[in-house]
Amino acid sequence: MRRFPHALPLAVLAIVVGVATAAVALLVPWVPDAASEQAGRTDTLMWFLIWCSVAIFTGVGTVMLYAVWKFRAKPGDESDGPPMHGNTRLEIIWTVLPTILLAVVAVWAYLVLAENEALADDRIEVQVAAEQFAWTFRYPEQQVESGDLRIPVDRQVRLQMRSKDVIHSLYVTEFRVKQDVVPGITTYLIINPTETGTYQIICAELCGVGHGTMRARVIVMPQDEYDSWLEQASRQVSSERAGADAPDTAAAATTTTP
Ligand SMILES: [Cu+2]
Numbered sequence: 657m658r659r660f661p662h663a664l665p666l667a668v669l670a671i672v673v674g675v676a677t678a679a680v681a682l683l684v685p686w687v688p689d690a691a692s693e694q695a696g697r698t699d700t701l702m703w704f705l706i707w708c709s710v711a712i713f714t715g716v717g718t719v720m721l722y723a724v725w726k727f728r729a730k731p732g733d734e735s736d737g738p739p740m741h742g743n744t745r746l747e748i749i750w751t752v753l754p755t756i757l758l759a760v761v762a763v764w765a766y767l768v769l770a771e772n773e774a775l776a777d778d779r780i781e782v783q784v785a786a787e788q789f790a791w792t793f794r795y796p797e798q799q800v801e802s803g804d805l806r807i808p809v810d811r812q813v814r815l816q817m818r819s820k821d822v823i824h825s826l827y828v829t830e831f832r833v834k835q836d837v838v839p840g841i842t843t844y845l846i847i848n849p850t851e852t853g854t855y856q857i858i859c860a861e862l863c864g865v866g867h868g869t870m871r872a873r874v875i876v877m878p879q880d881e882y883d884s885w886l887e888q889a890s891r892q893v894s895s896e897r898a899g900a901d902a903p904d905t906a907a908a909a910t911t912t913t914p
Pocket of ligand 1: 787788789823824825859860861862863867870
């Protein structure tokens with residue numbers, strides 16, 4: 657212990673700082689429950705980064721607090737501190753370790769992105785139109801339009817997104833995916849929902865005075881409920897078409913309806 661006189665107090669302080677930092681990481685509900693395959697992969701990477709940050713913060717915070725407490729100048733002491741030159745071993749360590757850490761994170765993030773965006777053959781394609789300040793979802797095959805995004809659980813959905821005016825961004829926190837919607841180009845967002853339920857779609861790009869109200873629902877349904885909803889909506893579209901093509905019949909039908 658005499659060779660390292662600061663080891664014991666540093667270790668005790670490190671435990672205090674470490675427990676406090678870990679408590680902040682664990683006890684605050686930072687993100688809502690995950691509801692997509694993408695969310696699982698993103699969260700694993702995020703928690704790896706959080707725990708690395710907790711460890712680094714604990715190390716830096718501990719040494720800093722200890723130095724401020726143990727080595728602060730006595731009142732009236734105006735002398736310079738001891739002259740310091742570089743420490744080659746320390747500099748190599750603090751260059752190599754972050755390099756390895758960043759390389760690991762870069763490769764991992766690339767793999768997460770590649771897996772999150774891997775296209776399934778049986779995916780559902782939905783067209784999304786964003787405008788100030790509303791979302792419209794269109795099912796091209798059935799020509800159905802909806803203000804809510806309805807999708808079946810455990811199937812892949814690819815959103816083909818276009819903007820009519822300014823840049824918007826489609827974000828569903830439970831899915832952990834977000835993509836800008838940019839005028840003039842089509843952008844894509846891929847989701848594999850794993851939980852049924854209703855979640856909020858929010859616009860995550862400041863797009864004007866109504867930005868905060870630019871919300872819609874995404875309703876993840878069991879496959880059979882989704883099928884029957886889509887079939888009914890598509891039948892309604894065809895009957896409206898038929899009505900528009902033959903206005904006289906439509907008018908007649910309306911008058912006879914009680
Ligand atoms: Cu917007």
